[in-house]
Amino acid sequence: MSLIRIQDLKVYYTGHGLFRKQSVTKAVDGVSLFVNDHETLGLVGESGSGKSTLGRAALLLIKPTAGSILFDGVDMMNAAVHKNRPAMKKFRREAQIVFQDPYGSLNPRMKVGKIISDPLRVHGVRGRKVLKEKALRLLELVGLPASAYDTYPYAFSGGQRQRISIARALSIGPRFIVADEPVSSLDISIQAQLLNLFKEIQEKEGVSYLFISHDLRTVAFIAHRVAVMYLGRIMELAQTKELITGPLHPYTKLLLSSIPSKDRRTTEQKEQTNGHEHGCVFYPRCGLAKDICMDISPDLKEVSPGHSVACHLY
Ligand code: SF4
Numbered sequence: 001m002s003l004i005r006i007q008d009l010k011v012y013y014t015g016h017g018l019f020r021k022q023s024v025t026k027a028v029d030g031v032s033l034f035v036n037d038h039e040t041l042g043l044v045g046e047s048g049s050g051k052s053t054l055g056r057a058a059l060l061l062i063k064p065t066a067g068s069i070l071f072d073g074v075d076m077m078n079a080a081v082h083k084n085r086p087a088m089k090k091f092r093r094e095a096q097i098v099f100q101d102p103y104g105s106l107n108p109r110m111k112v113g114k115i116i117s118d119p120l121r122v123h124g125v126r127g128r129k130v131l132k133e134k135a136l137r138l139l140e141l142v143g144l145p146a147s148a149y150d151t152y153p154y155a156f157s158g159g160q161r162q163r164i165s166i167a168r169a170l171s172i173g174p175r176f177i178v179a180d181e182p183v184s185s186l187d188i189s190i191q192a193q194l195l196n197l198f199k200e201i202q203e204k205e206g207v208s209y210l211f212i213s214h215d216l217r218t219v220a221f222i223a224h225r226v227a228v229m230y231l232g233r234i235m236e237l238a239q240t241k242e243l244i245t246g247p248l249h250p251y252t253k254l255l256l257s258s259i260p261s262k263d264r265r266t267t268e269q270k271e272q273t274n275g276h277e278h279g280c281v282f283y284p285r286c287g288l289a290k291d292i293c294m295d296i297s298p299d300l301k302e303v304s305p306g307h308s309v310a311c312h313l314y
């Protein structure tokens with residue numbers, strides 16, 4: 001059984017577009033995916049593809065418009081609506097997030113020891129000695145010295161701060177972590193260290209990740225499977241090696257190409273695409289589009305075992 005299974009998840013926002021016309025932005029538009037125990041699912045796409053919104057919605061940090069989220073077999077949207085406290089408490093403990101910004105996500109007025117042990121306190125762990133022991137173990141796990149316990153975050157580099165964020169996320173023994181662009185603000189050499197740390201932690205603690213990044217190569221390094229997202233939808237999903245060596249969707253090919261992938265649509269075109277109910281969302285950028293692509297949105301179809309693609313070419 002999958003640890004987390006998202007079915008037809010939608011996150012829609014209403015607002016006002018050009019000429020104060022009411023518009024609906026489909027940040028996440030009918031996404032279905034799952035993450036197994038001890039697995040890393042990479043989620044890749046350009047900025048504005050909806051991947052961070054999907055990550056937050058999966059943790060119910062954003063209220064989804066529709067769909068379902070099964071965590072360990074329990075319908076969490078149902079649990080939230082019916083105020084099922086035991087189920088929600090378990091979910092809040094077992095599903096955590098690591099944010100992109102290692103500077104803004106740590107309270108500068110708290111020492112690292114308190115930052116790491118606070119979630120434990122919130123979840124009912126008592127006793128100063130116990131809390132300190134657990135915090136020191138976590139510091140060791142993420143490769144920071146014990147002296148960090150009594151130090152404020154400002155004394156640390158970006159990479160070290162991200163290690164503190166990881167320790168905080170791990171403190172209450174999660175089974176699932178949404179890692180939202182956790183290395184993209186760091187230098188390349190530090191990125192590699194952090195990615196290796198995520199892998200080591202998975203081996204030691206058995207945690208699963210939804211690993212979000214705009215960089216397909218970063219995701220390819222860490223993920224077992226990769227989902228490619230564009231304008232709120234999954235374009236392709238496959239085992240990492242298969243996706244890298246044999247991409248099918250024109251958008252995945254674009255992400256993999258050495259040409260910087262620029263979205264050349266104007267704001268007006270983007271609004272039109274968002275409001276375009278029927279056709280393929282990638283149509284305005286696709287060099288292989290056919291007539292059908294303008295009118296009918298392709299479903300995500302399995303074309304070989306474990307490899308799905310949303311494109312009329314397949
Ligand atoms: Fe291109 Fe058509 Fe495939 Fe969309 S469905 S990616 S427009 S070929």
